[in-house]
Amino acid sequence: MKAKINFNENSCQTWLSNNLTIKSIIIITLVWFNIQTPVHAQDVKYTKPSWWFGVAGGANFNFYRGSTNQLNLDLTPPATFHDGKGIGLFIAPLIEYHRADSRLGFMLQAGYDNRKGKFDQVTTACDCPADLSANISYLTIEPSLRFAPFKSNFYLFGGPRFAFIRDQSFTYQLGINPAYPTQAVSPEVKGDFSEVNKSIISMQIGAGFDIPLSSQNHKTQFVLSPFASFHPYFGQNPRSIETLNITTIRAGVALKFGQGHLIQKPEEVAVVPIPDPEVQFSANAPANVPTKRRVREVFPLRNYVFFNIGSTEIPNRYKLLKKEEVKDFREDQLEMVTPINQSGRSERQMNVYYNVINILGDRMIKNPSTTIVLVGSSEKGPKDGKEMAQTMKLYLVNTFDINPSRIRTKGQFKPDIPSEKMGGVRELDLLREGDRRVSIESSSPVLLLEFKSGSAPVNPSETLVLQEAPLDSYVTFDAKGSNEAFSAWSIQVVDESGKMQAFGPYTQESASLSGQAILGTRPEGDFKITMIGQTKSGKTVTKETNAHVVLWTPAKIDEGLRYSIIFEFNESKAISIYEKYLTDVVVPKIPANGTVIIHGHADIIGDDAYNLKLSVARANDVKNIIESALIKSGRTDVKFEVNGYGEDINHSPFKNEFPEERAYNRTVIIDIFNNGI
Numbered sequence: 126m127k128a129k130i131n132f133n134e135n136s137c138q139t140w141l142s143n144n145l146t147i148k149s150i151i152i153i154t155l156v157w158f159n160i161q162t163p164v165h166a167q168d169v170k171y172t173k174p175s176w177w178f179g180v181a182g183g184a185n186f187n188f189y190r191g192s193t194n195q196l197n198l199d200l201t202p203p204a205t206f207h208d209g210k211g212i213g214l215f216i217a218p219l220i221e222y223h224r225a226d227s228r229l230g231f232m233l234q235a236g237y238d239n240r241k242g243k244f245d246q247v248t249t250a251c252d253c254p255a256d257l258s259a260n261i262s263y264l265t266i267e268p269s270l271r272f273a274p275f276k277s278n279f280y281l282f283g284g285p286r287f288a289f290i291r292d293q294s295f296t297y298q299l300g301i302n303p304a305y306p307t308q309a310v311s312p313e314v315k316g317d318f319s320e321v322n323k324s325i326i327s328m329q330i331g332a333g334f335d336i337p338l339s340s341q342n343h344k345t346q347f348v349l350s351p352f353a354s355f356h357p358y359f360g361q362n363p364r365s366i367e368t369l370n371i372t373t374i375r376a377g378v379a380l381k382f383g384q385g386h387l388i389q390k391p392e393e394v395a396v397v398p399i400p401d402p403e404v405q406f407s408a409n410a411p412a413n414v415p416t417k418r419r420v421r422e423v424f425p426l427r428n429y430v431f432f433n434i435g436s437t438e439i440p441n442r443y444k445l446l447k448k449e450e451v452k453d454f455r456e457d458q459l460e461m462v463t464p465i466n467q468s469g470r471s472e473r474q475m476n477v478y479y480n481v482i483n484i485l486g487d488r489m490i491k492n493p494s495t496t497i498v499l500v501g502s503s504e505k506g507p508k509d510g511k512e513m514a515q516t517m518k519l520y521l522v523n524t525f526d527i528n529p530s531r532i533r534t535k536g537q538f539k540p541d542i543p544s545e546k547m548g549g550v551r552e553l554d555l556l557r558e559g560d561r562r563v564s565i566e567s568s569s570p571v572l573l574l575e576f577k578s579g580s581a582p583v584n585p586s587e588t589l590v591l592q593e594a595p596l597d598s599y600v601t602f603d604a605k606g607s608n609e610a611f612s613a614w615s616i617q618v619v620d621e622s623g624k625m626q627a628f629g630p631y632t633q634e635s636a637s638l639s640g641q642a643i644l645g646t647r648p649e650g651d652f653k654i655t656m657i658g659q660t661k662s663g664k665t666v667t668k669e670t671n672a673h674v675v676l677w678t679p680a681k682i683d684e685g686l687r688y689s690i691i692f693e694f695n696e697s698k699a700i701s702i703y704e705k706y707l708t709d710v711v712v713p714k715i716p717a718n719g720t721v722i723i724h725g726h727a728d729i730i731g732d733d734a735y736n737l738k739l740s741v742a743r744a745n746d747v748k749n750i751i752e753s754a755l756i757k758s759g760r761t762d763v764k765f766e767v768n769g770y771g772e773d774i775n776h777s778p779f780k781n782e783f784p785e786e787r788a789y790n791r792t793v794i795i796d797i798f799n800n801g802i
Contacts, residue, residue, distance in 0.1 A: 170341050173225040174383025177348065178218075181234055183377015185213040187242045190358065191368035193257070196295055197319035203249040206257050211242025213262065215375055223271050223280075230271035232282055237291075238265035240363070240371050254300035259318070261363050261371075263288035267329065278337075283330040286356065293321045293363075320366040327360030333379070341385065350379040405605040406656045406668040410640075411598060412675055422687035425792075426481050428565040430517060431784040432503075434558065437512040439520065442783065444480045448524050456484050478785060482517065485565060486525035488572055495569035496531045502540040502562055510536030514563050540564055542693050552730045559784040598677035599637040604656055607634050610666070614658035618643055620650050640676045649675045685798040686714055690747055692791045707747065708754040715755070715797055718762050722796040723748050725769040726778055728787035733771060741769030747793045 189209035195201045217236025223229070243258040269284035296315050301308040331354025338347040356373040363369060433440050446454060489495055499517050501510030514534035521527045539545075541564070545556040565572075607614050615629030616636070628638060644650055651673050658666040688711050690703050715721060725744030727736035744767050755763055770776035778794065779786040 170388045171344050171346070171385030172388060173341065174346055174385050175222060175224050177221040177223075177381040177383040179379055179381035180216070181219050181236075181352070181377060181379035182214075182216040183352070183375050185215050185238065185240060186374045186376070187211050187213055187240050188372045188374075189242050189244060189259075189369065190372065191362075191370050193244065193367055193369045195319075195366065196257075196297060197316055200297065200314060200316060202255055202257070202297060202299070203251075204247040204255050206244040206247055206255075209242045209244035209257075209259075211258075213239030213241045215239065215377060217265070217267070219379060219381065221271065221381060223273070226276065228273045228276055230273075230280075232267075232269040232271050232284075234265075234267045234269075236265065238263045238288060239292075240361075240373060242371075249299070252302045252304065256298045256300070258296045260292055260294045260296075261290075261318075262292040263325075264291050265289075269329070278335040279332070280335070281330070281332050282352075282354075284328065286327045286329050286360075287324065288327070289324050290321055290363075293318045318364060320364050322363060322365055325360060325363070327356060329354045329356045329375075331355060331375070335381075344387070345382055345384050348381045348383075350381060352377060352379060404607050404610050404656075404658060404666065404668065405603075406670060407603045408600060408654045408670050408672045409603070410600045410672040410674045421685075423689070424477050425689045425691050426478060426484065427691060427785065427788055428481075429562045429785070429788065430482060430565070431559070431562045431788075432501075432513050434561060437509060437516055439482070439516055442479060444476075444483060445520065446483055446524055451486070451490075451525055454483055454487055456480075456487055475779065475786065475789075478789070482520060485572065486521050486527065489521070489527050489531065490525055492569065492571045495567060495572050496533070497569075497572065498566040499532060499534045500540070500564045500566060501534070501536045502538065502543075502560055502564070503536065504538070504557055504561060506538060507536035510538070510563075512536070513561075517563055544693075555730050555784070555787065559787060562784070599639050600643060600672065600674055602631075602636045602638075602654070602656070604631075604634055604636075604658070607658060608632075610660055611658040612661050614656055617655040617657060619653045619655070640674055643674050644676045647676065648678075649673065685796055687797070688795040690743075690793045690795070691789065692743055692793070704750050707750045711795060711797075712751055712754045712758075715751075715763055716799045717760075718764075718799075720764045720766065720798045721748075721751065722766045722798070723751075723768070724776070724794045724796075725767075726776070726790050726792050726794070727772050728790040729772045729781045730787065737769060737771030737773075739769075740771045741767075743791075743793050744769050747795065751795075 187210060189211075190207070192205050192207055194205040215236070215238050217234040217238070219232065219234045221230060221232045223231075239260075239262040241258070241260040241262065244256070247255050249255050266287045267284065269282040271280055271282045273280040294315065294317050296313060298313045299311040301310055331352055333350045333352030336349045336351070338349055339345070352375075354375045356371075356375065358370040358372040361371045361373070363371065430439065430443065432438075439445060485497070489497070499514035501512070501514035503510035503513060511534055514536060518529070518532045518534050521532060522529050540560055540562060544559040545553060602616055604611075604614055613630040613632055615627060615631065616638075618626045618628070626643065628642075629636070643652065651671065654670050654672055656668045656670075658668075660666060690707070723744045725740035725742070725747075727740045727743075729736075731739075748765055748767050752763075752765065755761070772781075772790070777790055778792060779789045781787050781790060
């Protein structure tokens, strides 16, 4: 409900009168405080009070809505009054309890609460203006829960309001028809409303801010608290007949005082200094590690497009082209450079996946005889699932000019291979996000991998991967004993020209920096390195050493290939399509005397220990398939390295924010090198 506030001259006079009353109370209390509060020594301190007493005063901005016609048994005006507004006085003693170190407390105010107002003028059947003002007031009791979200002077409050009628009077005036100015004016009618509720129960919410007026050097402490509260209309029907209700916005100030407890000063005890533990500091700057590894990656494209809960639109994280951009789109343009480790892989490689619809459209343009089926799965049912599939179809038809007859759509409750299993109770929200998707199905090998059972993934997209400077080329700083001696330590590095750089702070006993962080673009340099430690007793300790730092530069390239296998949720066995893929595509790429490094991963759904075992099982399953195919071809010259990382975020290929990222983390990564690494 929105209320436009336009107060007339009488309303302003009422507000000034109320405001002067509040100011008078505050001034009198402050004068009393100056007389009563003794002077305390500055070194005496008291706690903040928990109990507060005082008085609150303010103005009620009242807004009348509804209908009012029958004023009492003796008076029913010829026209019905509806909207009105006015300002009334609120004043009440108060009690508060809240500890200084707590967010919760309570408040209690009980006093006078005026809800008077003047109705908008109405015109009767005789074209005569009619005016009505109401002077409704209550004795109110308002208990509230007090909540300080930041443990600061700002607080919120809310609770019920119990009001008991004190005044129910009104003043009614029927004016004269302007067309007959000589007409006699009807006398003003004063009376009391009938059918008035003797008590009402409503509610309020509000906020305030405590402004200290005295320091903690005083036992008696004063606080001034401006506040504002909102009293909605429900529960605030003053009469049992008709529909009049009142909404109130209250603004005011509270003056509170309380008494703290004396904080006893601790007895001075002679402190015997304890020597700080000794710290041994050294810096190790290794020579250049001339190795650069490059892996051309065959990145699998999941044949799923995941939709947001409650939406049938393609999420904006997927790359959608404009029609005029299609002629310039090429799948091979998505090739990019990334490190061989997993750091940074997510953002760059997910760029390939988020173009999956465009890759599909590009392949369908190049292969005009292909057809697809888009299967939408939705927890809301087949109709909602089909709407999701239709959204993708419209994009392919309108943007890539694909003939609509080449794309069939259907909807269903669950995907053919669901993540949420019957009887599951853990992390259902994440599982259901993964099941709200559109699957791309086709029997055309140029679009999807050949398969024997289940839905087939989209053919992989190849990308290029480069390694960054390896960790064993970093400069290492060792501060043995720093955990016991220091609260923190940092490093200052000064080169031959006197240029200084600062790194840290560190809390562990060892820290590493890349040569590039120290050298920038310089190939090498001599540095004076200073460790600066802050002891737990507050002293500063420095130790110096020298180091010659060489920038890591690649000297040779180890070429390799990377393939990935994607597993369904909670599955450790590669589906038959991947067994054929590993045997027919991956195994022939393994060179004589080559090295195959296999890493298994899992998403974050489920128990950590279980996911670790699952990732190891996935890696071993892939290794067994490859090894079996090699043996069948008479080869035993390949070296295997197998690891499982579970859901470890330090090794996880992708993030776990979206269902597609979690789907790609259910993976085994296969790196193939010629002579090992």
